[in-house]
Amino acid sequence: MGLSFTGPATRVVPVEEVTQVGQVRREALGLTTLAGFDALDAGRVGLAATEIATNVLRHGGGGRVLLSLIRGSAGLGVEICGVDRGPGFSLAQCLPDGYSTAGSQGQGLGAIQRQSTVFEAWSDAVGAVVLSRIYAAESQDRDLGYGALRAPMRHESVCGDGWSLRWDDDRLVAAILDGLGHGPQASEAADLGLSVIAEFPGLAADDYLARMHARMSRTRGGAAAVFCLEAGSGQGTFAGAGNIAATLLSGAVTRQLPSHPGIVGSNYRRAQPFRFDVRPGSLLLMHSDGLQTRWDLKRYEGLQHRHPALIVAVLHRDFDRGRDDTGIVAVRLEAPHG
Template identity: 60%
Template sequence: MDLNFAGQVTRVVVVEETSQVGQARREALALAEQAGFNETDAGRVALVATELATNVIKHGRGGRMLLSLVCGRSGLGIELCAIDAGPGFSLAECLPDGYSTGGTQGIGLGAIARQATLLDTWSDARGAVIVARVHPGRATAALDLPYGALRIAMRHEVACGDGWHLRAHGPSVAVTLIDGLGHGLQAADAAQAGVAAVAQASGFDAPGLVGALHAGMSGTRGGAAAVASIDTQAGSIQFAGIGNISATLCEPTASRGMASHPGIVGVQFRKAQPFHFHAPAGTLLVMHSDGLQARWSLRDYPGLFHRHPSVIVAVLQRDFDRGRDDVGIVALRLGDLH
């Protein structure tokens, strides 16, 4: 399988009153048009967006919808993520039609499950996270790729200075995360230049890809960047980072940090000396910019490690977003991409 996918900015819709349900639906339909969905599949996206946003208001005491383009094994899909502050729920109980926690007809989650290629959830004392991915043509969950990513601009900014990229060819996979210096349009220009550079680069050598980033971001204000190059057959990772990109390998009972070197990609750094790690299938790779606090641990969320990476990313953003910078997060379940 070949992939060369650059993450777009996540669309964020506040959902606190009924009029904002329509806004969530319109944003979702705009993404469906961008992905080339036909009328039938776009209608499925609209239904999922409407049901999720309605649930956020009726059962979740208000919240947000995060909408993104995602890549699958055979094309683009739409990811819709609802985050609320409600009392939580059991997915197994809520899927059958007729069950409701809010006095409604109780068909919302069942309707979503029937339209979505993938549906996964998390519920705790802070609220619920529901992720639905819709791919065209009634695709099965086997089409889904086990990654999650968010690219969210700082509040009141029109551009996001964080960027990410995913490449795959045969057993080789490369995940790149960039944090343009500062925030705003110039930071976004730096990140976009870096993403374009790795999209055009050849090979999967992590230091070589950092070198491509450096060349591509030259002339911009530069930024922090890191590349994790994965050999899925050998279960090995080569990691090279410059600046304050955080990277962690998570397992059910332990985690390992992956260190970066000082410098500014596109401006000056000494050398992208790589570090090598062994990571068996099932390990979760998490990379994020400093817009997210680094003090999180999945061990504080029993069971979360086993959820879909997109759910994990949403929970981390919910609980650890600093709120004063752009935030970029990518999580990839190793060994399942092919």
């Protein structure tokens, strides 16, 4: 396939009063410029962003909207994710136009779904999550089965955590890096380390870490992990250093992928990577220590088999520490489609 993408920072917009709905729309439209959308596709994003933010405020009692630039098979897209703390809803009831619990026209979820290339929703006792991914209508873009978040610590404009994905024919590489501390210097360390994923195709997981170490030698360093999958053989390889959590979920089986002690770019000793078989359809989930490790997808009936971006949003809602940068990447490990 020959694609590589390092995610920019996620834009987290609080929605507690009506003027913030307009802010969500403006920031979403800003992402359409980065994605190269024309006026028609930008209008789809603007409509979906407005409806999602309005639902968060009107039906969910407030919350936030997460905005991300995403990568599809042919180009860039925009992801809009509304997270609220309301009473939840039945998707089957709320999708048809005309249904409303707040005296509105009841066209919100249906309108969002019509504008979306990918539409997902989750509702439970904690609240609701509504996810929309939009690609250019004429691009014939295919969604890639990943979800990711790169959220800066409160009051910071940049994020010291980062992630990168690379697809090459039947090979997938997923990497996550947590620059020490937070702020511009941590962000610089993360971006420098992750740049090797785009520049060097075909390396083994431990070789990527070694390249990161060399490139980050003049930065403050960080924790990092790299996962490689050879889809043809079903062989997975993992190498990590520092406080990165990595989990492979396959049906009822959960496998933790351990990292070695050390700081990439500073105190790092090369170690042998872990090799293992990967079943098609498994879910890889890696995150920094900005997310608590006590999550368990078995507590969310059916969530493990939903879109990875929805999984990321729910875990961030329930387990974000709130006092550090947060980086999460989740990938559905399917054979590539060419």
